[in-house]
Amino acid sequence: MSFPDLLPQFSGWIGEVRGKLAANHPIAKLVWFRVGGPAQLYFEPADEADLAYFLKNLPDEVRVTVIGLGSNLLIRDGGIDGVVIRLPAKTFGGVEVLDGNRVRAGAGLPDVKIATAAARAGIDGLSFMRGIPGAVGGALYMNAGCYGTETRERVVTLRGVTRRGETIELSNTEMGYRYRKSNGPRGVVFTSAVFEGVPGDSEAILGKMREITEQREATQPTNTRTGGSTFKNPEGHSAWKLVDEAGCRGLRIGDAQVSELHTNFLINLDAASAHDIETLGETVRAKVRNTHGIALQWEIRRMGHFEAGREVREFLDGDVFPGTH
Known part of the structure; x- marks a missing residue:
């Protein structure tokens, strides 16, 4: 999917922007899941003054989305309209x-x-x-x-x-x-x-930090394509335990899987789409709801557009979704 190029609309002022600008820029590589469609306009400001100039001149009706290292983010396959801003670590x-x-x-x-x-x-x-x-x-x-x-x-x-x-x-x-x-x-x-x-x-x-590193590596799928903790802990409960007790450990849709190591992590085994990952997440939510009567809330930020005909419904009905195994 591609969006209309916004840059020609900004010709009166965009030439003064010093940072990186790219229309229909692929951003899946910037997200830990390594999935998702393009940004209609991608912007990396040169510095704070450059960011201020850009935002001051950007029309109010143009949507602005800010992303960071992409560790807690799922970008849908249809991409993100408007401007996606990422602040480079260099500046x-x-x-x-x-x-x-x-x-x-x-x-x-x-x-x-x-x-x-x-x-x-x-x-x-x-x-x-x-x-x-x-x-x-x-x-x-x-x-x-x-x-x-x-x-x-x-x-x-x-x-x-x-x-x-x-x-x-x-x-x-x-x-x-x-x-x-x-x-x-x-x-x-x-x-x-x-x-x-x-x-x-x-x-x-520093010793405490080493212990944190060792604990993360022992209990979380840190070396995989994942988005970190998927669901917020409901009051009085641990999300991972609810997911595990609902029988979701190792559950798969396509190449999207609930981690065997930590059940509050979804992982992209290789070629999963954002649709696969979000469908898996909603299937997990449905199973937890049906098992425990608890509505898990996403911690991972989901943003952007679905591809036409590949929308994901909240709380998929039933205990089994076609294609899960």
């Missing part, structure tokens, strides 16, 4: 240790790198980010967390650019954080944030 991946056990990190910085920088500076409390396979921007948006700590517990201030091209600073409170979500101002593209930890011993913190 948005800086990290700086500040006074007061604080660290400033760019939104394009992988979470593991802010955890490492804090540990080496003797700042404890950010080691949990070693277990989050994404970038800082995504953690800020979805309040990512693991091993008992969430992003909202450590972020102090956030910096971003609005849809009008204005650079703003936001407090933790203004983000309205909840479990695996935020309720801050709509349309803001986060560019950096300040996090605060507590004093700690560098070697002890």
Whole structure:
């Protein structure tokens, strides 16, 4: 599938943009699942000023979608209309240790790198980010967390650019954080944030991070094409356990499979489509609903268009979906 080229519509101002622009750009390779259709217009800003100029001039009716490292993302096979923005680590991946056990990190910085920088500076409390396979921007948006700590517990201030091209600073409170979500101002593209930890011993913190790495590798399919944790934990329950008890361990649709190692992970064995993966996810939701009466909610962000005739319905009916084995 391809979209109409947006660039000719922006001819009066687009020439001043310094970053990377590409029409109908394939973005499946940027997503850990390695599936999905193209972006109608793909943009990697050269820096924050370039991002602000672009957003200021972009017509209001053009949809903007921001993606990070693609670790918690499923892009549908029909692709994403409007503009897809990705902040490159080269210019948005800086990290700086500040006074007061604080660290400033760019939104394009992988979470593991802010955890490492804090540990080496003797700042404890950010080691949990070693277990989050994404970038800082995504953690800020979805309040990512693991091993008992969430992003909202450590972020102090956030910096971003609005849809009008204005650079703003936001407090933790203004983000309205909840479990695996935020309720801050709509349309803001986060560019950096300040996090605060507590004093700690560098070697002890690094040792804790090694333990997190070993635990992840032993219990999660880290070396596969996956999107990380698929479903949010319902209150009082573990999603993986509900999925397992519903008989979904190893369940497959095409080349999409529920991981044998950790049942809250869906994996692309080789040639799965986004349709296969989302259909598998909805089949799992249906089985858990039918077994436990609990409606699992997706943690993975699903975005974009279905291919015509290949839509996926929520909560597929019945315990068995054709093609599962």
